[in-house]
Amino acid sequence: MSTNHMTPEETQALIQEVLEVYPEDAKKDRAKHLMVNDQEVEQSKKCITSNRKSLPGVMTVRGCAYAGSKGVVWGPIKDMVHISHGPVGCGQYSRAGRRNYYVGTTGINTFGTMNFTSDFQEKDIVFGGDKKLSKIMLEIEELFPLNKGITIQSECPIGLIGDDIEAIAKQTTKDVKKPVVPVRCEGFRGVSQSLGHHIANDAIRDWVLHNRDNDAFDDTPYDVTIIGDYNIGGDAWSSRTLLEEMGLRVIAQWSGDGTLAEMENTPKAKLNLLHCYRSMNYISRHMEEKYGIPWKEYNFFGPTKIAESLRDIASFFDDTIKANTEKVIEKYRAEYQAVIDKYKPRLEGKRVMLYVGGLRPRHVIGAYEDLGMEVVGTGYEFGHNDDYDRTIKEMGNATLIFDDVTGYEFEEFVKRVKPDLIGSGIKEKYIFQKMGIPFRQMHSWDYSGPYHGYDGFAIFARDMDMTLNNPCWSKVKVPWLIEDEEETAVAASA
Amino acid sequence: MPNVMIRIKDNGALLFYIAKKDQEDEIATVEKDTDDEWGGKIELTDGSEYYIDPITPRPSFPTTLRFKRA
Numbered sequence: 001m002s003t004n005h006m007t008p009e010e011t012q013a014l015i016q017e018v019l020e021v022y023p024e025d026a027k028k029d030r031a032k033h034l035m036v037n038d039q040e041v042e043q044s045k046k047c048i049t050s051n052r053k054s055l056p057g058v059m060t061v062r063g064c065a066y067a068g069s070k071g072v073v074w075g076p077i078k079d080m081v082h083i084s085h086g087p088v089g090c091g092q093y094s095r096a097g098r099r100n101y102y103v104g105t106t107g108i109n110t111f112g113t114m115n116f117t118s119d120f121q122e123k124d125i126v127f128g129g130d131k132k133l134s135k136i137m138l139e140i141e142e143l144f145p146l147n148k149g150i151t152i153q154s155e156c157p158i159g160l161i162g163d164d165i166e167a168i169a170k171q172t173t174k175d176v177k178k179p180v181v182p183v184r185c186e187g188f189r190g191v192s193q194s195l196g197h198h199i200a201n202d203a204i205r206d207w208v209l210h211n212r213d214n215d216a217f218d219d220t221p222y223d224v225t226i227i228g229d230y231n232i233g234g235d236a237w238s239s240r241t242l243l244e245e246m247g248l249r250v251i252a253q254w255s256g257d258g259t260l261a262e263m264e265n266t267p268k269a270k271l272n273l274l275h276c277y278r279s280m281n282y283i284s285r286h287m288e289e290k291y292g293i294p295w296k297e298y299n300f301f302g303p304t305k306i307a308e309s310l311r312d313i314a315s316f317f318d319d320t321i322k323a324n325t326e327k328v329i330e331k332y333r334a335e336y337q338a339v340i341d342k343y344k345p346r347l348e349g350k351r352v353m354l355y356v357g358g359l360r361p362r363h364v365i366g367a368y369e370d371l372g373m374e375v376v377g378t379g380y381e382f383g384h385n386d387d388y389d390r391t392i393k394e395m396g397n398a399t400l401i402f403d404d405v406t407g408y409e410f411e412e413f414v415k416r417v418k419p420d421l422i423g424s425g426i427k428e429k430y431i432f433q434k435m436g437i438p439f440r441q442m443h444s445w446d447y448s449g450p451y452h453g454y455d456g457f458a459i460f461a462r463d464m465d466m467t468l469n470n471p472c473w474s475k476v477k478v479p480w481l482i483e484d485e486e487e488t489a490v491a492a493s494a
Numbered sequence: 495m496p497n498v499m500i501r502i503k504d505n506g507a508l509l510f511y512i513a514k515k516d517q518e519d520e521i522a523t524v525e526k527d528t529d530d531e532w533g534g535k536i537e538l539t540d541g542s543e544y545y546i547d548p549i550t551p552r553p554s555f556p557t558t559l560r561f562k563r564a
Contacts, residue, residue: 043519043540051516282513285499289556384516 006376006417008398011036015400018412026055033403037395044388050403051384053191059407061427062381066090068196069185069203070153072279076100076230076255077263078110079148081140084117085133085165086155090187091117099444101234102257109146116140125157133168141176148260149179151203159186169207179260181207192382192404193357194278201282204263209287212264222248222317225269227284227295228276228359231256233449238456239275239300245331246314247324254280267291271316273298275452278358278387300452301460302367303336332454340370343461346469348372353419355379355405355428356442362391364423364442367451371461376417379405407431421468436476438467496563498544501556508555510538528552535564 006014015034019027032049041047054060063071066084071094074082084091096113104110118124118132137150150172152165165182172180183203185196224243229236236256243250251269252262266272272284272295284295296316298309307329314325350373354361361378368375378395379402380387388401395401400413407428414422414432422432423442432439440446440463448463450456499511500521508521519542525534526548533548543564553559 045517285501285511285513285556288501289499289558386516386518389518 006398008036008038011398011400014413014416018409018416021408026058029055030058030406030409033405034409035401037392037397037399037401039393039395039397041392042389043385044392045385048385048388048401048403050380050388051191051194051382052404054404060381060404061407061425062191062404063193063196064187065185065189065193065196065199066153066155066187067094068193068198068279069183069200070094070196071098072193072230073197073200073204073255074151074153074183076102076112077151077258077260078102078104078112079146079259079261080151081111081114081116081144081147081149082151082153083133083136083140084115084155085129085152086118086120086157088117088119090155091115097444098230099232099447099449100256101231101237107144111144111147120155120157125161128161128163129158130163130165130168133163133165134172137168137172137180138175141178147178149181150176151181151183153183154186156187159184159188179208179211194382194384197279198282201280201286204283205286208260208263209267209283213267217265217268219268219270220249221270222321223251223269224248224271224273224313225252225254225262225266226250227252227254227266227272227274228278228280229253229256229452230276232443233445233447233451235300235450235452235456238450238453241455242300242306242310242328242453243273243313245324245328246310247321248313248317254283267293269293271296271313273313275300275363276359277390278383281386299363299366300456301364302370302457303332303340303454304370305363305366306454306457336454336457339458339461343465344372346465347461349374350420350468351376351417352421352423353377353400353414353417354422354442355381355402355410355424357381358383358387360423360442362387362394364451365394367457367460368464370457371464373421373464376400376419377402377413379403411435421464434476436473438470438473440464440467495560496544497558498561499556499558510536510544536561 019031035048070082092115095115102110102112106113118136120129124132169180169182181203185199189195226236229239236253240250252266272293274284274295274297277297287293288295299305310325314322352368352373352375361380365375377400421438423440425441425443429439429441445451451460496512501509503509510519510521519538519540521536522539523537529552531548531550532552533546536544544561545564546561
């Protein structure tokens with residue numbers, strides 16, 4: 001392996017050095033969020049603190065509860081209208097940014113990329129927005145009659161002025177005879193988007209999940225659901241094909257390219273397959289308790305993890321499915337081996353640093369390793385202890401793990417660890433590119449994708465190669481600095 | 495008095511999950527664990543202890559129960 005591996009002591013020293021500039025209190029607080037990985041540790045809570053309020057004054061990239069509910073969990077449900085209830089900005093600036101692909105005719109029977117908002121004005125804050133809300137819902141019903149339901153995604157002012165959106169929702173449900181779901185995801189709740197996921201899950205539990213409990217359903221023993229795949233760049237589609245080739249029937253997608261009917265039918269499934277643990281474990285646990293549906297976490301990044309996950313899923317079913325699974329893996333072997341043969345020589349030994357959201361800081365590690373790359377640092381924006389528990393085993397010893405890392409810390413870590421590639425979001429992208437370091441957005445796949453499944457792996461490998469081996473990186477330094485270096489070199493050799 | 499969801503892990507052990515704390519730990523020992531009664535003092539693998547009045551008959555898992563700190 002490469003010689004620039006750090007020892008645990010070196011990594012610890014690096015953390016200390018980076019923390020040095022902080023005032024005493026901030027230093028003490030931030031130290032709890034940074035750790036040196038040790039695979040021996042069974043419980044992350046002993047060495048890292050997570051899901052805590054970010055300190056005022058440090059640069060964090062976290063979102064809010066509204067982002068977690070409207071942007072992540074509810075937004076991709078394509079045949080419902082999601083009203084951003086409150087001032088216009090929250091909805092408009094988050095509109096269609098997440099690239100949750102779906103099939104349908106936008107504005108007719110699907111509404112994913114549209115922005116519906118109650119556009120609060122001063123008078124609505126002063127006199128309340130209840131009347132406006134019921135009026136716009138009736139308007140929506142008239143203008144978009146093919147919608148299957150409406151959700152009310154609260155923005156901050158709704159909670160502050162105390163509007164009773166639950167009462168409006170109940171009344172409108174009676175008027176339009178469709179589910180109307182009030183979601184109390186005001187942005188100020190919680191410390192990050194993570195609580196928004198939880199609130200959205202609870203809203204599904206309370207207002208949607210039981211709607212078809214007494215309806216007949218033509219079930220098969222092979223009914224599964226994909227939970228926590230948001231179909232970014234088509235991820236859920238490239239996952240779904242694999243499950244279907246195994247002989248399973250996917251009866252619901254949560255929530256990428258998903259519909260209200262699929263959500264309502266989920267309790268009829270035999271097994272819930274959970275990709276994004278962070279955002280949808282709540283509803284999976286609920287269904288296990290209420291309906292007795294077991295759930296399994298899986299990972300569809302990179303051939304090693306895909307094969308592992310497919311076999312794990314198959315172990316829940318009979319021998320036909322198990323045999324099919326081996327056939328599926330065999331079928332794609334030539335394809336993914338060709339990808340590895342092509343890109344591994346170009347990427348081998350390269351070191352990656354990640355800082356992303358819900359599942360990717362640990363899930364994509366296997367895909368990088370399949371290409372001979374190594375993840376030397378990883379961290380979650382809004383992970384909890386249970387995420388870090390699952391991460392420790394995936395990461396190498398003495399690697400860096402950071403929670404809710406600040407802009408300053410991230411930059412310093414990068415300067416010192418010198419990764420060959422960084423995977424994070426749009427807010428980090430241009431800083432690191434200007435520092436001359438190859439960068440991929442790992443939230444939106446940098447407008448590429450899908451990355452899930454065997455099909456996705458080929459695209460993932462190509463994208464990483466395209467970024468890392470792009471000739472532009474040698475041109476980033478300005479000419480006068482290059483000359484300076486040459487002069488010093490000449491002076492030194494003289 | 496945390497609300498605790500208890501589910502059966504893949505390895506057969508009982509998993510003690512407190513949503514509010516994101517705590518996921520296996521149950522190491524249960525004071526009373528027979529076919530017609532379950533509960534009493536419970537110790538987790540991380541060493542912490544909880545108490546619940548014994549439940550009859552033994553509940554079927556997964557289920558949510560209310561524990562006291564022991």
